[in-house]
Amino acid sequence: MHRFHSISVVISLFVFWLVLSGYFTPFLVTVGLVSSVLVVLFAHRMSVIDREGHPLEFRAGVWSYWPWLVVEIVKSAWTVSKLIVHPRLPITPTMTRVKMSQTSAVGQVTYANSITLTPGTISVAIEGDEILVHALTQAGAEDLAGGEMDRRVSACEARA
Amino acid sequence: MMYAVVVGALLVSLCLLLVRALLGPTVFDRALAGNAVGTMAMLLLAIFQFVSGRPEFVDLALVYGLLNIVGTIAVQKFFRYGDLGEPGVADEEHRL
């Protein structure tokens, strides 16, 4: 598993090199492959490579989570845009605490980042297993307290 | 023509953000506006690739995006620990 993980990092780095370089001459492709391998070797020596930086176990669940997240982002961005151009600016800012049920660091980061990425809610601080969230409207805070996003992130974490 | 409209919209929002950066009562407002200006610059560079027909500009946009996040985090770190900073206590609280 350890070796499999390293090989997957090498492949990701090599694909990144190919996309950024855009030259497919044998010399440059070889240089790219060698430098990806060297980067992973050095990273192992420095112990800066771990499951957190390259979370393989997340790959399956993420594909069902992202489309849902994109739809959520579009919906709430539309709501926030309507609030912004509303002549009376009907906002009711609230600070709430939201429980999170994720256990791994990657799951918690995914949940907090999803909250921040959705316009209308921002994760301000993490205290234990609670996130301090600032919501633009009362309704947005109640939506989040309903916990659908939390359940979905946990489900995608559990599929590991 | 179609790029001109989008670039115009981006420049208008750039001006609005600059006004906020100048007014901003707290330093965090200014940093927020600066971050958004960085996003605008990334988008302008990505569009300029098509206007000028030179594909190098999207690489510049990538580098600009990386510098943008490093800059924002540097600013927030300085103003969080800068003069009120008691690193020991703050580190203990900051258990992310």
Added chain:
Amino acid sequence: MSAAIDILSMILMGAGGVFCVIGAFGVLRMPGFYTRMHAASVIDTLGASLIIVGLVLQSGFTLASGKLLILWLLIFFCSPTASHSLANAAHRRGVTPWQPDQGAKSSSKN
């Protein structure tokens, strides 16, 4: 076909531009720091995404699209990190959230 894609990408980029202007207007108009942050996240998510999708449609299936997708992923992963770090710093420094009843003390000039 190509004309249809052109029109679609024009519509997407136009919508992205509109959302960028709305977001910037919100950053200028909203009272208080945290509420401004919500407006800025409209720019970072919907505005930027729509413009980048429009550009990807323009460039078709080429390496430039790959780079634009990397740019989109960069915005998608880094903008919430930057927002969270700013909000967290403001929270630790004691920036209080704006409340409707506290009046025009910290509100902007609109």
